[in-house]
Every structure is written in structure tokens, then in C-alpha cells.
Amino acid sequence: xxxxxxxxxxxxxxxxxxxxxxxxxxxxxxxxxxxxxxxxxxxxxxxxxxxxxxxxxxxxxxxxxxxxxxxxxxxxxxxxxxxxxxxxxxxxxxxxxxxxxxxxxxxxxxxxxxxxxxxxxxxxxxxxxxxxxxxxxxxxxxxxxxxxxxxxxxxxxxxxxxxxxxxxxxxxxxxxxxxxxxxxxxxxxxxxxxxxxxxxxxxxxxxxxxxxxxxxxxxxxxxxxxxxxxxxxxxxxxxxxxxxxxxxxxxxxxxxxxxxxxxxxxxxxxxxxxxxxxxxxxxxxxxxxxxxxxxxxxxxxxxxxxxxxxxxxxxxxxxxxxxxxxxxxxxxxxxxxxxxxxxxxxxxxxxxxxxxxxxxxxxxxxxxxxxxxxxxxxxxxxxxxxxxxxxxxxxxxxxxxxxxxxxxxxxxxxxxxxxxxxxxxxxxxxxxxxxx
Amino acid sequence: xxxxxxxxxxxxxxxxxxxxxxxxxxxxxxxxxxxxxxxxxxxxxxxxxxxxxxxxxxxxxxxxxxxxxxxxxxxxxxxxxxxxxxxxxxxxxxxxxxxxxxxxxxxxxxxxxxxxxxxxxxxxxxxxxxxxxxxxxxxxxxxxxxxxxxxxxxxxxxxxxxxxxxxxxxxxxxxxxxxxxxxxxxxxxxxxxxxxxxxxxxxxxxxxxxxxxxxxxxxxxxxxxxxxxxxxxxxxx
Numbered sequence: 001x002x003x004x005x006x007x008x009x010x011x012x013x014x015x016x017x018x019x020x021x022x023x024x025x026x027x028x029x030x031x032x033x034x035x036x037x038x039x040x041x042x043x044x045x046x047x048x049x050x051x052x053x054x055x056x057x058x059x060x061x062x063x064x065x066x067x068x069x070x071x072x073x074x075x076x077x078x079x080x081x082x083x084x085x086x087x088x089x090x091x092x093x094x095x096x097x098x099x100x101x102x103x104x105x106x107x108x109x110x111x112x113x114x115x116x117x118x119x120x121x122x123x124x125x126x127x128x129x130x131x132x133x134x135x136x137x138x139x140x141x142x143x144x145x146x147x148x149x150x151x152x153x154x155x156x157x158x159x160x161x162x163x164x165x166x167x168x169x170x171x172x173x174x175x176x177x178x179x180x181x182x183x184x185x186x187x188x189x190x191x192x193x194x195x196x197x198x199x200x201x202x203x204x205x206x207x208x209x210x211x212x213x214x215x216x217x218x219x220x221x222x223x224x225x226x227x228x229x230x231x232x233x234x235x236x237x238x239x240x241x242x243x244x245x246x247x248x249x250x251x252x253x254x255x256x257x258x259x260x261x262x263x264x265x266x267x268x269x270x271x272x273x274x275x276x277x278x279x280x281x282x283x284x285x286x287x288x289x290x291x292x293x294x295x296x297x298x299x300x301x302x303x304x305x306x307x308x309x310x311x312x313x314x315x316x317x318x319x320x321x322x323x324x325x326x327x328x329x330x331x332x333x334x335x336x337x338x339x340x341x342x343x344x345x346x347x348x349x350x351x352x353x354x355x356x357x358x359x360x361x362x363x364x365x366x367x368x369x370x371x372x373x374x375x376x377x378x379x380x381x382x383x384x385x386x387x388x389x390x391x392x393x394x395x396x397x398x399x400x401x402x403x404x405x406x407x408x409x410x411x412x413x414x415x416x417x418x419x420x421x422x423x424x425x426x427x428x429x430x431x432x433x434x435x436x
Numbered sequence: 437x438x439x440x441x442x443x444x445x446x447x448x449x450x451x452x453x454x455x456x457x458x459x460x461x462x463x464x465x466x467x468x469x470x471x472x473x474x475x476x477x478x479x480x481x482x483x484x485x486x487x488x489x490x491x492x493x494x495x496x497x498x499x500x501x502x503x504x505x506x507x508x509x510x511x512x513x514x515x516x517x518x519x520x521x522x523x524x525x526x527x528x529x530x531x532x533x534x535x536x537x538x539x540x541x542x543x544x545x546x547x548x549x550x551x552x553x554x555x556x557x558x559x560x561x562x563x564x565x566x567x568x569x570x571x572x573x574x575x576x577x578x579x580x581x582x583x584x585x586x587x588x589x590x591x592x593x594x595x596x597x598x599x600x601x602x603x604x605x606x607x608x609x610x611x612x613x614x615x616x617x618x619x620x621x622x623x624x625x626x627x628x629x630x631x632x633x634x635x636x637x638x639x640x641x642x643x644x645x646x647x648x649x650x651x652x653x654x655x656x657x658x659x660x661x662x663x664x665x666x667x668x669x670x671x672x673x
Contacts, residue, residue, distance in 0.1 A: 071577035071578070072576075073619055300592055303534060
């Protein structure tokens, strides 16, 4: 593949844009950009708290993690920040130049999505029926959360069957056989049995014996974790084709009597699958290329949701709905802002937002906070409920499907999700044409 | 006349903010003596652990700084208690195990960068003590910041450290008279010996505070960190 050589001036310009944008977010959009040598703290442009806050924004957006340490004994100026960025050891930041990175990282960026699929539990239950089952006022889920119906697994359906169906569909779309898979990376927030989900999928799909199987955690963040792992496997040359699979069946765990309806009533069952391949493999004429991922853990929200087993075999759920809602919106907005900065792709240019969807009301609020149309968020939770790690998967599949129908060319897709902890992650995909 | 056990002396720009404990019947609570014309003291010659006699107006300050009392006369030192005993009293004053309990309100994160804040009208108080599961100090672009874990497991990051003794200690450790590589040596200390000294201390305790409203928000800060630093630690790095 032809690489566009990146020049140091390109890189400097990218960093400068990023630093200026972070500064405006901290100082206000109307703030004028100070001269490079101006000490922002001494000049009273930023106070000490705002200075550190600004640096943290730059760290998140650039992927450079040690700016604060590098800037000790330096002035609080743009020049110092830009110099620290230039000297950083980071190899992750190449805003707006994904093709021009060094080989090690560049190969990771060549992981393409060649096929995708999503399925939901085949029993579709009106939310009013779920209200009744949990002993809540009828209409509560619809009015308060915006959930119209929930997709529940039917008898005979499980994480394995849903995940296998999604994977087989995705393989078909990618014109790829299960025997071609090098890795199966699975994630589920409800499957805790052994053999693990990836092992069971391996057997069910009849993958090669030397196809590896791996389970990753993260609950609702699981898809992004799994995609990042798959990208690394492809980038490092360990794999050519990887299946990333999510599967969640909440309806057998979060049951009435075991958990409160305000929590358990939000969840449905589903699965998703993505076939990732090395760019040069030529498995897709209209693939989407994985961009970079950013991850972290906002521990101040650690107590907002906690789930553990009890000695009696029950489930202990601590769920502060109000705190969690606030955290979800604030953090996903922050993640999407960081993705926007790091990718150099403006949110207005994004064709689809494949995010976690705690419930449809929060999704609408997130769209409003982000200043984008709610239509660019595929409405998964409204008809199926919160599908755990599969919510983001179903949303990504829907966004990819929608992109195929776009007449004026396909547009980038942003990813953002959260998990208890509060784990967070984000990333992006860009359309690419690959010769078959 | 009021007797105050001085528990906090914090840097606030060029001035100092002072907080003490007052006993009323069986209750111990925090009081912040303030001059009549400002929020801080340009000069405060006393130390933590000093028991000071003073005269305070009875009216509390506006939320969340309900601990404010205008001092109508100077301070007179009557006695002093050791550091470990201060913490014994602090543990009987305002205490929290979790983020929402700290100031009796929701604590929110800065949407743009770092830092946590409370809405002035929502917060019930501006100072609270707590134990920590872990604590780290860091020099970030010349600013001293703390990251800590509450007993609830909630993590607070990038809190400005305003404790006078700790700030003086950091300044002393960076004094040019201490030779080369001072920042690196300090970072090594904060990453190693500091952690052991703090977390193994039986009277390890912190107090978190809220700043005065700034653009209608009160930001969290680390007011006090026990144990207090010792001059002899400077010889260790």
C-alpha cells in the first residue's frame, strides 16, 4: 500500500491544532490564542487548575501520557507544550494522517471490517409487559427510559447460539469460511460458564484447531476491548483474519425478584459479530478501516454500579441510576470529543455513532449534548433494550449497513462505550476501498 | 470566647486559609475563622495542633462555606496537642466514606479536562475528612496534585494540594541549594518512600475541601494530608 510520507511540519501543524482546540475548550471558545511564549499561568490567562486541566485534555487527545511530568521546570506556555509533544515517546498520535504512520502502528491501522452482523433474542416483549413482571407501574420503561420493547432469548437461544448465528452471518458477508479464522475474540457480560464463550464458539463454528480463542471482559465496553485486541493481533502479524463476537443474554440473570425493575427491566438479549482482516488480504471491496482506540477508567464513578454474587447464589446489584446517567453522558461526551480531536474528523462529518445505549432517553440527551442529530445513533435500545456488550456491536453493524445505502459516499463512524468502573473507550472507523 | 484546635492551614494565593475544630457539647465540628474583610489571612503565625482562643461572630457563611465565622479579635495560643491526637479529633468531626457524602451533594467532573466540582447551592458544607485506600502525589507541570481512592472505591484525580506544610516541603525539596536533578529526585521520592511513609502511618488521614465559588463552581482540593512532612525526609532524596 502506498504511504504518504508525513513531514515534521504536518505533524507540528496537527499538534498545534490540537493544542489550540484544547485551549479553547478550557478557556472558552471566544478566547484568543496567546503567543507561543506567553506563560498562561503568569499572564493570568489560565489559573493553575485550568492549566493542569488543559494539559490533561491534550494528553487524552494526543495519546501522550506524560506531559505533566515533562513540563516540570518549564514555562506554562504553548511553546513548552508543543516541544513536549514533539519530544514525547508516543507513537499513537497522527491526527488526520492515518496512512502515514510508522510501520509498527501503520499495520495496526490496516485492520479492516470485512463483514458484520447482529441478532437479537427472538422473543419481542412490549415494555409494559416487562413493567408488570418487575412490579413497576405500567408504562414506566416507555415513559422514563424510552424503551418500547425488549428482545428476549427464546427457549433454546443462548449466548452461544446467538453469537454463533451472528458470526456465521458475518462470515457469509465477508465471503470467508470459519476455517480461515486465525482468532476468535469473544466478549459477554452474562456468560460466565466454562468452557468459555470463545471456546464454545470455536467448536460450534468448526474453526481450525490452531485457530486461537480468547475471551475479553469489560461488560458493555467489551466490544471495543475486543476490537482493539483484534487490531493488535492483525497489526503484529499474529493473525490475518479475526472474528470479534459479542453475546449477552440478560433475561435469565437480571430477573424479577433478583434485581429491581429500574435496573433489570432495561436489558435485552442479543449478539453481534465482526470479521476483521488485514488490509492487504483483499476480503472486502468496501471495507471500513479501524482507526485508533483510546481507553481509560474514570474511578470517581466506581460506586455508581456494582454487581456481585451473593453467598446464597443471588445477585447483589448496587445501582445509583441518577449518578450513572450523569456519568454516562458526561463521560461519553468527553470520549467522543477526544475521538474527534485525535482523529481530526469533525463530529458533523460522522455518518454514524456506534455507542453504548444505556437507554433511549440518555441517547437522545447524549446527541443533544454533542450537538449532533439523534438520527446518526442507530436506535438499538428503543426496540431491543440495553444489550450489554452487544449494544455497541448492534449499533456498529447498523451504522455499517446504513453506510452501504448512503448515496453520497460513506462517512466515518465513531465508537464510544462504557463499562462498570467506570471503564470508558472510544475509537473511529474510516471507509476505505480495497481491491478484491 | 471560642477555643479552636487548628487542624488546617492551607495556601490560598498569597494568603492562608485556616480551619479549626470546635467542641459543642459532645459534637465536634469544623470552623473557619476569617478576617472581616477577606477570606484568608495574609499572615498566620500559628501551627496545626495549636489550641487558640478567639472571638467569632455567630453567623455562618453562605453555602457551601457554612463553616465561616468572622473573627472579631486576635488569636491567643493556650496550648497544643501532637499530630496523632489532631487526627483523633478529626475522625470525630465531619467524616465521609464516599464521594456523594463528602459535601452532601453530587460531585461532578470537569467536562473538558480534569478536576471535580460541586454546585455551591447544592453542597451542604465545604470541608470533610476521610480515610483513603491509597494516595499518590505528583508534580504535574509545576503544580502539586493528588490522586486518591476513597473507602468506597471511588477515585479522585488531580486534586490541587493546598496543605501549607506539604507545599512548603515540596518547595524546599526543589530549592536550588539542593543540587542537580531536583525534580527527578522528588518524583522518585513521591513514587517510593513517600508512599510507604504515608500509607503505613497509623494516623494517615486527609481532609478535602471546596474552593470559593469560581465561575459558579466550587472545585475539590486536598486541604490536609496527615502525616505532615518532616524536614529530615529531605535528606533521603
